[in-house]
Amino acid sequence: MSAETILETQGLTKEFKGFVAVNNVDLKVRRGDIHALIGPNGAGKTTFFNLLTKFLPPTRGRITYNGTDITHERPAQTARRGIVRSFQISAVFPHLTALENVRAALQRNLGTSFHFWKPERSLHHLHGRALELLHAVDLQDFANELTVNLPYGRKRALELATTMALEPELMLLDEPTQGMGHEDVHRVTQLIKKVSQGRTILMVEHNMNVVSSIADRITVLQRGAVIADGPYAEVSKNPQVIEAYMGSTENELQGAH
Amino acid sequence: MAANELLRIENLHAWYGESHVLHGVNMRVNEGEVVSLLGRNGAGRTTTMRAIVGLTGRRTGSIRIRGQEAIGLAPHRVAKLGVGYCPEERGIFASLSAEENLLLPPTIAQGGMSVDEIYAMFPNLQERAASPGTRLSGGEQQMLAVARILRTGARLLLLDEISEGLAPVIVQKLAETIRTLKAKGYTIVLVEQNFRFAAPLADRFYVMEHGKIVRDFAQSQLQENMGMLQEYLGV
Amino acid sequence: QAQTGPVRIGFITDMSSLYADIDGPAGAEMIKLAVQDFGGKVLNRPIEVLTADHQNKADVAASKAREWIDSQNLAMLVGGTSSGTNLAMAGIAKEKKRPFISIGAGSARLSNEDCTPYTIHYAYDTVALAKVGGSALVKAGAKKWYFLTADYAFGHSLEADATTVVKANGGTVVGSVKHPLNASDFSSFLLQAQGSKADILAMANAGGDFVNAMKAAKEFGITKSMKVAGLLVFINDVHSVGVSNAEGLQVADSWYWNQDDESRKFAKRFFDKYKRMPSSLQAADYSATMNYLKAVQKVGTTDADKVMAELKSMKYNDFYHKNASVRADGRMMHDMYLFQVKSAKESTTPWDYYKLVAKVPGEQAFTTVAESKCSLLKK
Amino acid sequence: MEIFGIPHQAFLGQLMLGLVNGAFYAMLSLGLAVIFGLLDIVNFAHGALYMVGAFAAWIMLDKWGVSYWWALVLAPLIVGAIGVVIERLFLKRLYGLDPLYGLLLTFGLSLILEGAFRREYGVSGQSYSVPDLLSGATNLGFMILPNYRAWVVVASITVCLATWFLIERTRLGAYLRAGTENAKLVQAFGVNVPLMVTLTYGAGAALAGLAGVLAAPVIQVTPLMGSNLIIVVFAVVVIGGMGSILGSVITGLLLGIVEGLTRVFYPEASNIVVFVIMAIVLMVRPAGLFGKEA
Amino acid sequence: MSTPSSTVAVEELPVETPNAAVARHGQGMNKAVRFTYLGLLVLALVAPLIGLYPVFVMKLLCFALFACAFNLLLGFTGLLSFGHAAFFGFAAYVTGWFVKAQGWTPELGVLAGVVSAALLGIVFGVVAIRRQGIYFAMITLALSQMVFFLCLQAPFTGGEDGLQGVPRGKLFGVLPLVDDRVMYYVVLAVFIACFLGILRIVTSPFGQVLKMIRENEPRAISLGYEVDRYKLLAFVLSASLAGLAGSLKTLVMKFATLSDVHWSMSGEVILMSLLGGVGTFFGPVLGAGIVIGLQNMLADKVGEWVTVIIGVIFVLCVLAFRKGIVGELMAWRERRNAKR
């Protein structure tokens, strides 16, 4: 495996009671890329993510991360290795402040999380870094706001900040712009672009505007199997992809949005 | 005009617990029309739909469906007036198979789509029919949620973000479906983030902000309103 | 100990739980009745009765007793049902030096290894039940015994006491099965008992467990093939089982409402109020209170040591017992009885359940001085 | 012939008796599972309702001479009606809240019911006799089985299967299952959910009442009969997998048998064997034997 | 359980969020609250001097500690254990047995009780921790019932008579606990230490993680926290503190009895927390005071109605003031502040 490749799957397969949701997928993600995973509904994208993050055990196949076989690790182990996922639905701690949300992630690397005898003060030195991260997603003004009270788009931004706090090498984003208004879609797209500096991003997205504007590479899944792989320009012309996913060619670029 | 007015909302206020979300919504929908409700995240569009069906907390004002006041009615009575609601969060039932999900809503009136027609439209659903509802992929669940109310024969459809999470091909197919439904005389209220999807389908538009309707215009006035929409929605 | 203000008598028993029917609120009422019959006053001081529900919890009983003595200057304490609570109260009474009359406790420990100078064990104990019930049965030909025993301390000691008696009289124990406390179903245990081919099935359990076991024994036809004996049965239990189910059952007790005219007179007063007949414990509640008050009257003080001395030297003669006396260890020595439950036909009036089989003098019924480990006896 | 040192016949006899007890577990856990599965309420009052069922039968016989067979119909109706009242008066206010509140509320209700009956009828039980038609016993060769117990097994299994069919295989059942997950939405589809929920709780309560009537002739009728049993039944439901109707029935029957056999081989453990099994099952399958992994 | 997709607002058990409050209103406790605590402390210190019955107050403190321990789990971890009596009662027995039968000193006896409760907590935790909500409640209930039967049958517990006449002995060989007043101040000191300890646990880095788990468990997992281990630690901490309460109770009352391990005791501790206010710091203490006080008063006056009354309180709490007394007071103050 070349040093270029951060994540590789070989023959990755997931069957549900005889139904093959992910079928023999060989995928290489290059370090530093924004890699998009697209495909029709039910193609197996979310399942594939679930396999990578260990929320589901694979039926067959191997997952290699930075040269190590991580196929049989537990979810939390994988997360500590630097593979971090965001959820399809927004995932924040609603009754913590924005700052505390980010701190929650920073705290993990401190190694004091089982220390029930230490005061909360022992976490205060994390606030600087937390504010920095909030700043990166334009949330510095909301640091002490309870997260429930934030609008949807801000929550997504917060989630990204939290995810970044884990210093992930590889971020997995499942439909990061789903349910967002145009403004927010734009904001989040730029955010992804911004945070992709120095890390790798693998994302599922149905909004072709987003994909075409930021993805370096695209893999198309259909019925669990890879049908195309390459840069956007190339893949979007693939007749099989158009037929299975994009629909009539006129809509090619606008996609759904 | 008033003769075939199907839905008329006047001065509708709605609350979730303590929080006052709708501040006097006024709108009306005529029979056979497709009306689209636009607005930013959190503007109150979903809440309006839920308030019509009776799923919010306290509500005041007036909601007339075919002339009948529905503000005091329990949700199941509203449904019986011929209202089909497809919720934003899909509401697929985990303990029911995909097919059971599809067959769940009781038939309200004659003239709904048959199961065969539905399967022809969404082949994925037929393939996964025996699978537990929430084991379907996000998009498949979305298809199921829409298909489910097309079966019931409800003539007033409230569709909340139905194109969300769907592959472009399917979105195109949905657009087709809505045209067909309109042709058959269905009345549809469409809530969409996806402006490009809603724009060509709607006869009229309402724009919401902060729990109020701030603008309304017809399809023919779409071009001249683009500037305003840019401002409100960032389209 | 102040000799002014009201004379307070405390009664702590199970008012609401498992044993509330055999003693409980009606027992408290009998104590009040005794006070009323006595005239409501002693030594020119009014008599007050305090009652509390210990819910079968030893700690509740103990803390109540302690509180009354500490803050109400209690003169005397009557202990209702259950051994655990009574042992706890005896401990407190000893520490605080107050007369304590235990009515409803089964454990013979109260006047044996745990005896105190202030405890009087008034009604019955498990040793007496075993001796009275056991020896009569063995003598009547029931040689092979099988025990159905509640699997906790009380059941074990009942079985052990009875085993001693059976063996001493030449019988054998062919087996036993332990059932959990409050078992809802006894059929399985009874099937095992049936397989043992014993002459007699002895139930070393109490209350609801006994009632359930007895009913199931009838249902499975066990009463046809073997005799059944209840080692601790109150008349309320027989009532619950139903006389037709309990027919032939042998029961040991310290008193039966229908044993003589005096008792019937007492019972009638009780019946008028509660529409049921008193248990031996409720009778003993009355008797104990009455006799305590007499003793106080006689010695002219409520001082614990003086009253105790009188209680241990006087003779007891009332409807509850004749010619009885209290031994140095606190054991009330009185006659015990063996009854047999009548058949449905023989039972003519309500609550007419028993016929007398044998009367056993106290010396034969209770732990003998030789057997006892109580230090008060060994002077 | 002997099995593990006890005669073959006695072994079969014990199996049979275990089945009888299992029948009670099955019926009670069925009602519990129905209420839990469909309303998301852990009905702590179930034991008390069972007790009320038995008392209803007893009171009717004692006061008005109502026969067992009528009681079999009337008592569940009465208990069902009590269930309806409880749902309308109390539980209705808790929907949408953390399900733990339902547990705590019904716990309180069970204390009230139990306390009130205890106050009224004392604790030393009342007796209820086996109806004439079912009195007597049949010699099965390996044991003498009282006819009444045979009837209990047949009646309970029939009721359990009927309930299972209703819920898993009918349209009404589909409404109920969907209503559990998102009652509001089902209602928005045009189903009268509040009524359905009330009746379901009533039906679950009626099942407990029916079990109470069935039990009255075999054990003494006391205010405590429910609380003695309810925790074991909870364990049964947990082992079977909460919310699984069929699972709770099968587990109920099985555990009755296991418990029965424990009484033979190691009686001291018979009280805890169900809990031990529960612990083991949960280690191996956290969702219970028939439960779906969450 | 509610599906994540449901939009119906699910009201969780009311959990006050001290951090959030602090974050919003600046550091430190409200003055009024601080005065209340100070007043209570003074009252506690002089209680035996002003004629309050010390045994009663000690019993109350033991139960208050028990309720606080329970609340650490329910209020701050979101786990409802219906089997906490097992830890309380089992530790009570262990302490009683070591002190009475083995002649251990009281401090060693208490230590043994706490350790045994912690071990039992690990066993319970390993079996139950993987399930949540009511499943967790029912499993802990069933397990505690098992402990109850063990205590009923084990030879060293004295069966239904319980362990009686446990001597208090001398603390560290010097302090004569036999004197009710000495015992009282020891119990008070332990209680205050534990109360502060719980405050600390809740705000510690560990407490932060517990909070995350309560708020959004899948998210905590995805951040790399092994949530089961955190929950287990919380459970064991709570069990140990409950054990400590039980051990102390044995010394105070000189008894360990079956009622300490019975499931109705688990019900009582829930009632205490619920009544006072789940997830508040002082609520459980107040709740314990009310429940114990009520039982003490009612036992004589209403007799058989006690169960019914307790049941009614339960129902009222759940229906009418779910936040509990302290919780409702705090909510009221919050509303008033918001209006200003």
Ligand SMILES: Nc1ncnc2c1ncn2[C@@H]1O[C@H](COP(=O)(O)OP(=O)(O)OP(=O)(O)O)[C@@H](O)[C@H]1O
């Ligand atoms: N746990 C499961 N059990 C059974 N079938 C499943 C399960 N999870 C997913 N599937 C099926 O596997 C297929 C792939 O699902 P997946 O969620 O991965 O699709 P997706 O590519 O993410 O689609 P979408 O774009 O609609 O979100 C679907 O047909 C789905 O029904």
Ligand SMILES: Nc1ncnc2c1ncn2[C@@H]1O[C@H](COP(=O)(O)OP(=O)(O)OP(=O)(O)O)[C@@H](O)[C@H]1O
């Ligand atoms: N269940 C609820 N409880 C309390 N507040 C709510 C609830 N649901 C929505 N709200 C609030 O009501 C307001 C309107 O929400 P609504 O869901 O109607 O907006 P929307 O226009 O549909 O936006 P979206 O694009 O996010 O779906 C928002 O501020 C939201 O935070």
Ligand SMILES: [Mg+2]
């Ligand atoms: Mg997906």
Ligand SMILES: [Mg+2]
């Ligand atoms: Mg919306």
